[in-house]
Amino acid sequence: MTQTRGDAAPDIDRGVRLAMYRSMLELREFEQRAYDMFMQDLIAGTSHLALGQEAIAAAFGVAMRSDDWTFCTYRGHAHTLARGASMTAAMAELMGRGKGLTGGKGGSMHLTSVEHGAMGSYAIVGAHLPIAAGAAWSAQARGTEQVAVCFFGDGATNIGAFHEALNLAATWKLPVVFVCENNLYMEYTPISAVTAVPRPAADRASAYGLDPILVDGNDADEMYRTALDALMRARAGEGPSLIEAVTYRKGGHSRADPGTYRPKEEVAAWMERDPIDRYRVLLLELGVSENELAEIERGAREAVDLATEEAKAAPLPGPDELERQVWRDGGAAWRN
Amino acid sequence: MTQTRGDAAPDIDRGVRLAMYRSMLELREFEQRAYDMFMQDLIAGTSHLALGQEAIAAAFGVAMRSDDWTFCTYRGHAHTLARGASMTAAMAELMGRGKGLTGGKGGSMHLTSVEHGAMGSYAIVGAHLPIAAGAAWSAQARGTEQVAVCFFGDGATNIGAFHEALNLAATWKLPVVFVCENNLYMEYTPISAVTAVPRPAADRASAYGLDPILVDGNDADEMYRTALDALMRARAGEGPSLIEAVTYRKGGHSRADPGTYRPKEEVAAWMERDPIDRYRVLLLELGVSENELAEIERGAREAVDLATEEAKAAPLPGPDELERQVWRDGGAAWRN
Amino acid sequence: MAELTYRGAVAHGIAQEMERDDRVYFIGEDVAAAGGVFKTTGGLLERFGPERVRDTPISEEAIVGLVMGAAMTGLRPIGELMFSDFLATCWDIVANQIAKTRYMTDGQVELPLVLRTANGGGLRFGAQHSQSLENWAMAIPGLKVVAPSTPTDVVGLLAASVRDPDPVVFFEHKGLYAAKEDVPEGEIVDELGTAKIRREGDDLTIVALAAMVPRALEAAELLAAEHGISATVIDVRSLVPLDTRTILDSVRHTTRLATVEENPRLCGWGAEIVSIVAEECIWSLDGPVVRITTPHIPLPSASALEDLAIPSVNKIVESVTKMMV
């Protein structure tokens, strides 16, 4: 795939590449573990895994400034962790523990870690696009050169909030990067069956006076260059970008979904394009040793092991948590 | 302006032209009268006049099949009357009379005459685009070759419902014609100040896989050809059209607005392009006699005179009307 | 008599009506090829074809607008909103357009449509996928509001909703989808605006809806067995029209009233019923009423918290015994 602005960018630092690799592995290990724990009924509710889509979250995680902001969806474990949020607290949150990222209140679909710039996971499709634009407005108003990065799916390009956010962000030249992770499906329905244009985001960029940006979301280097470029433009006051990163889920839409509606050959072809496998090959080509990679892989696995153990040991939220944090005063009182 | 599909269309029938002229005159006379009556406090509430924009409603009124459907906005007197709705009942409605088009319940912003295919005036910007698409879906499902025509302003192109309706209509190839009357202002704010592209509708057509159609909304002939073509395509199963018709209000946004935010020169230039004045010149050039035109003009004026007198004589709605027509059973009971 | 789940009753009910009336169409997200994310609409595409059963984009305003426009021009469409929480994304079309159009047009426009949606909590889906929003609809003049608690009622009330000439918002409770029941053979058609007395008692009237009905019934058994309190349990089923007669008659008999609502505390249907009683038969009351509700908070995700939030059998028993002192 083409059209990335980053094509002519200088080569990527070894350290950056290893950081992306480590990040992708952590996201992969974490979510695979979460999946196992769902299957063992150690985690209740639902979950939406980004297995197979890790390159996008990891590349942005590495490319962003620590005071930039991430806004993501119910499929937001990866984006939240990629900013540095605690894996233990994230796992504890999935398990409904009191020490979870949001104390058990938000759950899998609402991971948040404000101290890491992970400003929330939004479970209603499209809503967070205008909210991310609002953070960008605040950066613009306060002159802080912070950037808001907003991740969403292909399906989200068909909802009204997408349109309103894009138009306003472009008109006001807000420092926001909209990243459409086009994994070809909105839940179980192929995006092509319900969308008037073949490229749900890239083919709409011109409606907001923006350039189309279509990239291979399974190519970590390409994602990184694209991210850097969009972040730089936003920081320089050149306004928003709309990036369409084409990718694919390894599994179903959510916990309950085996994903059988996807043609076998399509799945097989995409499994060949796993972003982590590809990156490993690239890193070896670039001279990183097998040993070094194995070390990183072990590190990621151990980090997830530790997080899992710690999360399992965390207590359940106490009953008095129920009516806390509706208001700033810490409580939920609506009357005197 | 260019890009109309109708450029190569055959010449327009004399009868059609006279019908459009008569229709434009009626709309003009009616709304001028309504304005006077507002000023005399014979009409309460608010009103949004389409003075100066009559060519669009008139051309579609003449071009549409009698079983086609019109969906319009709070600025919908013209579109409703152009379908043949009773001027008396429309005037009575503005005056809050019981014999009004909607019995005094809807008022100026909600004129409706289902028997004439005027399926309602919708006062919340954008809402009627998906509703019109729904009527088109019903025509498609039932195979009736009816077309839904949906009129809205430039400002409506920035609201989410616009995007959702356009995408779905294009994907399902629904027989609906979306007509953006770009009068350069959303209420008091220039549309260019709040929109990311110069042509709010035409520059967005490609986001829905549609061709851009930009026409002079003050040129009745061009509007008529464009309308015919879009209606024909819809009836033939070729899907929706999105037409941007550029026009201008003679007055303010609504009753309360003197429109002083518009530059004097801009107003003056547009007043030169009055669709009725221009059409009169054209008709004379085409050999219609001064007498015949004067006759039509007198006819329109007299029709409005009569409607006004009849409306003034109509009774107020009785108190038992208040709780009627919430439900099909005619009443408003929500309990036994 | 065949056993049917509440989940299965949805497809059964839709099929019954699509079979009967070819103006009935059905659209929503993932409803056709995939059979619905709650597996409530499986088989409909195969049976009625892609013209009548159709997948939409994620465009709730378009879904609901489409249903509205189709209803006014000759179809009798059913639209699905996957979770009731998403009503918020199309609330303008529901509350400002669908609800008001018949009145604003003085009856010229008729809207025989049904919006079905999965409502309610208990599945650990968190604050944006667990709400009980029947009150939102009840507060809007021009909407009928239905919320069945059993598979048979799903079929019968859905049929009544599809046949109703006015717009109906139909709240299915996702916590009940697995519930089973023997359902009568043949066509089932129920009536809107009729509450059902699920249990008769003399000391107290408990009014409940949807997933709170089985809990109220269980609580009533405990109240009888352990506290000697004999409760009537009324399943409201339909909030608009509201069967006030059944409720008021019962309160006149038992002299005490408790309502059990899953929705948050303020301005719920419980408040409406309590107010009607306070206006119309306050002299029949032998003591204060009690509204048992979720606290006025967004719903938490963790099991440990969600179970505390939504009224439980124990909570009902406790609140009633405290009030009956």
Place this chain on the structure above:
Amino acid sequence: MAELTYRGAVAHGIAQEMERDDRVYFIGEDVAAAGGVFKTTGGLLERFGPERVRDTPISEEAIVGLVMGAAMTGLRPIGELMFSDFLATCWDIVANQIAKTRYMTDGQVELPLVLRTANGGGLRFGAQHSQSLENWAMAIPGLKVVAPSTPTDVVGLLAASVRDPDPVVFFEHKGLYAAKEDVPEGEIVDELGTAKIRREGDDLTIVALAAMVPRALEAAELLAAEHGISATVIDVRSLVPLDTRTILDSVRHTTRLATVEENPRLCGWGAEIVSIVAEECIWSLDGPVVRITTPHIPLPSASALEDLAIPSVNKIVESVTKMMV
């Protein structure tokens, strides 16, 4: 003391807060260059500049989303929704996002924001531009809800709302914009969650809000003069937090309760207050309560009908005298 209209109090209140705190920004449709369609925000652009006072497109979801995103990252923004009816077009962001985010993030995200909007009927604008929607907001946990009835309260409660760390929906009544009052000089800051007793009486408590307050007061004078009934009139001012203490104390004293609501009948704030009374001080009541509301209908446009729909002074007098028999 200077005379100020309710309309003028809006700009005055916003200016007071923008002057004090440079994190206060203000956006909306036609609010800047045009000064607002109700002329409530004139002069703010000139005074505070185009960075802090800004016109938006017709994109209610974007307006409200922007305000939310800005509030969580350091601004204290005010967003205008031109008519409260348009809340429906952005209800997801208001009810599902703004209201729930503090709770869902366990307090990590704070949203000090205000959504101002023109509410209410009486101007013959019809069903889509006349609604009284304070109940919609009241029913959502996580929103504070304010509705002033006087110019002084507009300034003071707006200041309190802007300074409040939680999201506030601020309902201005468009029927009151022309109302005038002498307003104190200097900074005015009021307190949310405090009702005001506007008139003291012994026989009856009338609870009213916004445009219904002056009508209730007028009715109270008539009740005293013509029927010998002495009424307390309470202006609720803030629905969340709700000053139940003032209301319950008054009902305990007068033993009778009437509520006067402009919103349609079902599930309004009146029902909530009646229910609280029925739960907590039913023994203090000396007779049935009465809720005076608009019927459960969309609002009609014609003057002759709209005047019948919204509670009038006469309607209040009639309902109260009937109940007090």
